[in-house]
Amino acid sequence: MRQTCKQIRTQIDEGCYNTAIETHCSSCIECASYLRQIEGVKQLIASCRVAAPADFNARLRRQIAARKAEKLPLTWNWKLAIASLIVLLLSISSHKYWLEQRQPSTKNQTTAPSSTWAAETQTKYAETKTQYELKEITTPIVTVTTGLEDHLKQLPRRSRKPQQALDKNAPIIIPVVIGAQPILDTSTLGESELSSVTVVIF
Amino acid sequence: MCSLSYSIELAPATAELPEQLTDHELVEAVGKGDETAFEILVNRYKGQIVNFIYQMLQDYDRAAELAQETFLKVYISARKYRAEHSFSTYIYRIASNLAISELRYRRRRRWISLLNPFGNSEEEKPLDVPDKAPLQDEELIDDERRRAVSRAIKSLPEKYRLTLVLRDVEGLSYDEIARITGLSEGTVKSRINRARNLLREKLQQYI
Numbered sequence: 326m327r328q329t330c331k332q333i334r335t336q337i338d339e340g341c342y343n344t345a346i347e348t349h350c351s352s353c354i355e356c357a358s359y360l361r362q363i364e365g366v367k368q369l370i371a372s373c374r375v376a377a378p379a380d381f382n383a384r385l386r387r388q389i390a391a392r393k394a395e396k397l398p399l400t401w402n403w404k405l406a407i408a409s410l411i412v413l414l415l416s417i418s419s420h421k422y423w424l425e426q427r428q429p430s431t432k433n434q435t436t437a438p439s440s441t442w443a444a445e446t447q448t449k450y451a452e453t454k455t456q457y458e459l460k461e462i463t464t465p466i467v468t469v470t471t472g473l474e475d476h477l478k479q480l481p482r483r484s485r486k487p488q489q490a491l492d493k494n495a496p497i498i499i500p501v502v503i504g505a506q507p508i509l510d511t512s513t514l515g516e517s518e519l520s521s522v523t524v525v526i527f
Numbered sequence: 528m529c530s531l532s533y534s535i536e537l538a539p540a541t542a543e544l545p546e547q548l549t550d551h552e553l554v555e556a557v558g559k560g561d562e563t564a565f566e567i568l569v570n571r572y573k574g575q576i577v578n579f580i581y582q583m584l585q586d587y588d589r590a591a592e593l594a595q596e597t598f599l600k601v602y603i604s605a606r607k608y609r610a611e612h613s614f615s616t617y618i619y620r621i622a623s624n625l626a627i628s629e630l631r632y633r634r635r636r637r638w639i640s641l642l643n644p645f646g647n648s649e650e651e652k653p654l655d656v657p658d659k660a661p662l663q664d665e666e667l668i669d670d671e672r673r674r675a676v677s678r679a680i681k682s683l684p685e686k687y688r689l690t691l692v693l694r695d696v697e698g699l700s701y702d703e704i705a706r707i708t709g710l711s712e713g714t715v716k717s718r719i720n721r722a723r724n725l726l727r728e729k730l731q732q733y734i
Contacts, residue, residue: 339701339716340694361734362734363723365733366734367695369726369734370676373582373673373676373680374578374696375577375590376578377577378591381569381595382569382573384591385599388595
């Protein structure tokens with residue numbers, strides 16, 4: 326079966342040379358010329374080959390060595406960063422711990438009476454401890470169980486908003502506004518009344 | 528004395544020479560840190576890769592640099608290498624990606640240099656092979672033909688150039704070229720034919 330010029334040229338383009346191409350080109354001048362030109366192009370391109378430079382391997386080795394050297398400090402940097410982070414965290418936590426340890430002692434120093442009247446005020450300090458604690462309340466809820474109805478009348482109006490009706494037996498919950506001075510002046514209360522005050526801190 | 532000669536005779540029979548190893552075996556050895564295997568791999572492919580990149584860029588120095596970059600990538604990723612296709616496909620893909628990136632970078636730079644006409648343009652460096660021997664007529668003709676081919680290849684669009692170089696310079700099969708470029712075999716064939724016909728027109732006087 327005789328192949329057409331188009332089929333032959335497709336075969337030439339694909340580079341699959343066979344006897345069919347040879348036979349066709351021997352009788353077809355155009356296809357023979359096409360084959361010669363394509364072969365000529367291929368030869369021309371192939372003639373422009375270049376070789377690798379003589380120092381290619383040596384340069385490559387140097388590059389690899391340089392890349393390895395670059396990589397090493399990078400890992401060291403990471404290690405150094407992690408180590409410094411640990412040191413930083415340790416120093417922060419130790420500083421915080423030191424502050425926590427230091428805070429009560431400084432408070433005592435500031436609130437404690439000076440040496441001249443220390444002994445005198447020591448007992449007074451113990452007595453008014455409840456008052457101190459009340460002043461330090463941040464969650465202002467005071468539960469009065471009994472015996473304080475009269476005293477409640479003396480409290481600032483906004484400080485006594487009973488959530489329950491006044492009943493001698495029922496506990497009274499008083500929301501105390503921060504900053505109302507005095508919140509509950511226990512110094513005016515008697516010994517028995519003091520014992521009946523329950524401060525609930527939430 | 529006797530025992531020494533015995534051991535020397537036995538050595539080549541027991542241990543396989545690294546030169547005889549396949550590409551896949553060599554890359555595997557490189558992944559395990561074998562420098563000799565890498566050296567053999569480089570010697571096997573350096574000529575082809577340098578030539579391929581040179582044909583793409585028409586810049587010998589940059590081609591040598593990018594070929595080194597190609598081998599460096601092979602070395603770095605040898606541990607992750609998966610032998611899905613032939614090693615040549617793998618390394619040509621790396622090289623072609625680098626060459627295409629370089630061409631794109633140069634195109635961008637050309638745009639910038641158009642905006643800045645007084646800037647220095649160093650990218651148009653032709654191959655300058657140092658040769659101190661006196662030039663004969665034949666050599667002059669050869670040199671002129673080489674330059675013409677270089678210009679003609681350079682004038683080809685990037686997509687035609689890549690497939691043509693892989694086929695006619697590197698002698699790869701259509702299947703391999705399709706894998707390297709990620710194109711279908713039909714597209715590869717048509718691009719090669721188009722590139723050849725363009726070159727045929729440009730190089731008519733040298734054929």
